[in-house]
Amino acid sequence: MTQTLRLHYAPDNASLCVRLALLELGLPFETALLDRQANAQNAPEYLAINPNGLIPALETPDGPIFETAAILLWLADRQPGTLCPAPTDPGRGNALKWLFWLSNTLHPALRLLFYPGFHIGPSEADQEQLRMRTRERISDLLDILAAAPDAPWLDAEAPSIHACYLAPMLRWPAIYGGRTDWYDLGRWPRLLAFAQRFENRPAAIAAALAEGLGPCPFSAPVHPTPPEGSAT
Numbered sequence: 001m002t003q004t005l006r007l008h009y010a011p012d013n014a015s016l017c018v019r020l021a022l023l024e025l026g027l028p029f030e031t032a033l034l035d036r037q038a039n040a041q042n043a044p045e046y047l048a049i050n051p052n053g054l055i056p057a058l059e060t061p062d063g064p065i066f067e068t069a070a071i072l073l074w075l076a077d078r079q080p081g082t083l084c085p086a087p088t089d090p091g092r093g094n095a096l097k098w099l100f101w102l103s104n105t106l107h108p109a110l111r112l113l114f115y116p117g118f119h120i121g122p123s124e125a126d127q128e129q130l131r132m133r134t135r136e137r138i139s140d141l142l143d144i145l146a147a148a149p150d151a152p153w154l155d156a157e158a159p160s161i162h163a164c165y166l167a168p169m170l171r172w173p174a175i176y177g178g179r180t181d182w183y184d185l186g187r188w189p190r191l192l193a194f195a196q197r198f199e200n201r202p203a204a205i206a207a208a209l210a211e212g213l214g215p216c217p218f219s220a221p222v223h224p225t226p227p228e229g230s231a232t
């Protein structure tokens with residue numbers, strides 16, 4: 001078992017959320033690039049770490065962890081109260097609620113947009129129909145988030161695992177998932193302000209550099225030009 005933290009990643013994949021949290025916490029870590037062009041996420045060596053064939057996974061002294069939210073919470077709990085309210089904090093329940101919403105509600109909706117064939121099969125017409133409905137669903141979810149009075153992490157100067165998770169999810173619909181003209185973050189001024197604030201943090205700047213995400217990765221995304229590997 002590794003004594004260091006090793007992040008299995010591909011540029012601009014969900015591993016970006018974990019990289020952001022690692023950088024925010026100032027924890028030393030290694031990266032292991034997964035070559036998506038070669039479908040490395042489904043190679044036996046990686047399936048031994050994450051049998052789902054999904055990115056990311058984090059190897060830790062406690063064993064490998066997969067699922068973005070689980071990794072983020074495990075990391076936050078290394079330094080309780082830093083990126084997430086500690087278990088004894090009265091704000092913990094509210095924080096868990098939004099973390100699970102990001103993981104169980106918003107992220108799966110994005111996966112429907114990016115991987116429609118996985119859910120509905122190879123027909124291009126069927127996939128586009130699923131995408132059309134999913135774009136509406138994502139917009140509805142962002143309406144809910146933008147109006148939430150109990151999501152203090154959205155407006156906070158301090159970072160959080162929620163911010164690390166959300167920022168990439170606000171980026172991806174602008175550049176992936178077929179046509180992107182339906183998506184304008186400016187429709188949600190609170191979310192746009194969040195993205196602008198977060199992308200100016202040193203951790204976000206370092207992550208953007210490491211993965212080739214450009215100067216405004218969350219408020220005005222462009223296709224990545226990573227120094228190694230590829231996003232898809």
Ligand SMILES: N[C@@H](CCC(=O)N[C@@H](CS)C(=O)NCC(=O)O)C(=O)O
Binds near residue numbers: 012041056069
């Ligand atoms: N529920 C998973 C989803 C992760 C996920 O969707 N990863 C994408 C990259 S952003 C992936 O591995 N895609 C490759 C594939 O589906 O084959 C998590 O939260 O870790």
